[in-house]
Amino acid sequence: MNFDFSEEQKALQSEVQRFLADRSDLSVARAVLDDASMSHAEAVWREMLELGWAGIAIPEQYGGVGLGYLELCVMAQELGRSLAPVPFSSTVYQFCEAVLRGGSEEQRGAVLAAVAAGETIGTLAFAEGVGFPAPGRIKLRCEQGRLHGEKWPVADAMIADAAVVLAINESNEPCLCLVDLAQDGVQRRALDSIDxxxxxxxxxxxGAEAQLLGKAGDSAWAVFRAVLDAAAVLFAFEQVGGAEACLQSAIDFANERNAFGRPIASFQAIKHKLADVYVGNQLALSNAYYGAWALASGADELPLAAAVARVSATEAYENAAAENVQVHGGMGFTWEADCHLFLRRSRSLAVLIGDPGMWKKQITAEFERKVA
Incomplete structure (x- = not known):
């Protein structure tokens, strides 16, 4: 049985890798980091839109390319490797997925076509400060089609055109709402971030106007959790891509840096570090493949596969980023070295859709459910 990607999917991955190496190398991420007025690499994002990347997994009837989750996974891996500073994940992994899973046919047709055409940047707004939301802890209210409250942190909140927002209705039931963020009833506030x-x-x-996305209650909560599970798999591939880039960076430096008359890569202590990172990366990649299979096939195992992929990839990326700094030694801690770019991204992705503790609880819950 072959669990690898197909030749066509590998060809897509190679094309994405070449584009990002040419248009979005680490100098682009550093430029956004250094310039407080830049929220993202707009020129790179525009080129991605022209290539149809935003609509890669949107069905053709809604104006998309009509490829699947596996193609999205190979793209995510390369986006993570390049640290591309673009709103791809918030728009494609979260916003589009929520509309696809929860929206009506009319909403899908209008919203997804705009994303595929490059007219809309989207996001998913679910967090309300520290801690993960639960149906009984959501404070933002949707009353008579209008929203009252606050969501933070929200990925790409400062540039998004629309959002799917998790709220509660007049009956205190969870619901998902589609919101145009350009209206007067929406205010934005930038937040400091490690990345x-x-x-x-x-x-x-x-009092912002909002459209109900699907049904309220258990149905809305199930859609929200399914969106997070799908995002967890895709972010796992981003994390694997970043972890692989960290390992390659450490190997390259260890082969170039000499100490006591020979490359530091020849020292056993460095070899052991790099070997441990490699093992962690391969374990994360295997679990990400498991998640990709479950997502693409619509398997009932998706909640378990997504959580396993999420935890494994988070741990692998954080370890790879930290060890990359260590292998670079004193140089690794400087602003001029690229190590901190990966360390920032690894810490940011680790908590973006719930911290590892939340996903470990999901693993436990899924095993208990299977045993019961």
Whole structure:
């Protein structure tokens, strides 16, 4: 049985890798980091839109390319490797997925076509400060089609045109709402982040008009959790890509840096570090493949596969980023070295859709459910 990607998918991955190496190398991420006025690499994002990347997994009837989750996974891996500072994940992994899973046919047709055409940047607004939301802890309210409350942190909040927002209705049931962020009832506030190349912000709703996305109650909560599971798999591939880039960076430096008359890569202590990172990366990649299979096939195992992929990839990326700094030694801690770019991204992705503790609880819950 072959669990690898197909030749066509590998060809897509190679094309994405070549584009990002040419248009979005680490100098682009550093430029966004160094310039507080830049929220993302707009020129790179525009080129991605022209190539149809935003609509890669959107069905053709909604104006997309009509490829699947596996193609999206190979793209995510390369986006993570390059640290591309673009709103791809918030728009494609989260916003589009929520509309696809929860929206009506009319909403899908209108919203997804705009994303595929490059007219809309989207995001998913679910967090309300520290801690992960639960149906009984959501404070933002949707009353008579208008939102009242605040969501933060929200990925790409400062540049998004629309959002799917998790709220509660008049009956205190969870619901998902589709919101145009350009209206007067929405205020934005930029937030400081460990990784400014992926901007974070707060969205304040003061009577903003909203459309209900699907049904309220258990149905809405199930859609929300399914969206997070799908995003967890895709972010796992981003994290694997970043971890692989860290390992390659450490290997390259260890082969170039000499100490006591020979490359430091020849020393056993460095070899052991790099070997441990490699093992962690391969374990994360295997679990990401498991998640990709479950996502693409619509398997009932998706909640378990997504959580396993998420935890494994988070741990692998954080370890790879930290060890890359260590292998670079004193140089690794400087602003001029690229190590901190990966360290920032690894820490940012680790908490973006719930911290590892939340996903470990999901693993436990899924095993208990299977045993029961």
């Amino acid at each position: 400014p190349t992926r901007n974070q912000g707060a969205l304040v709703f003061e």
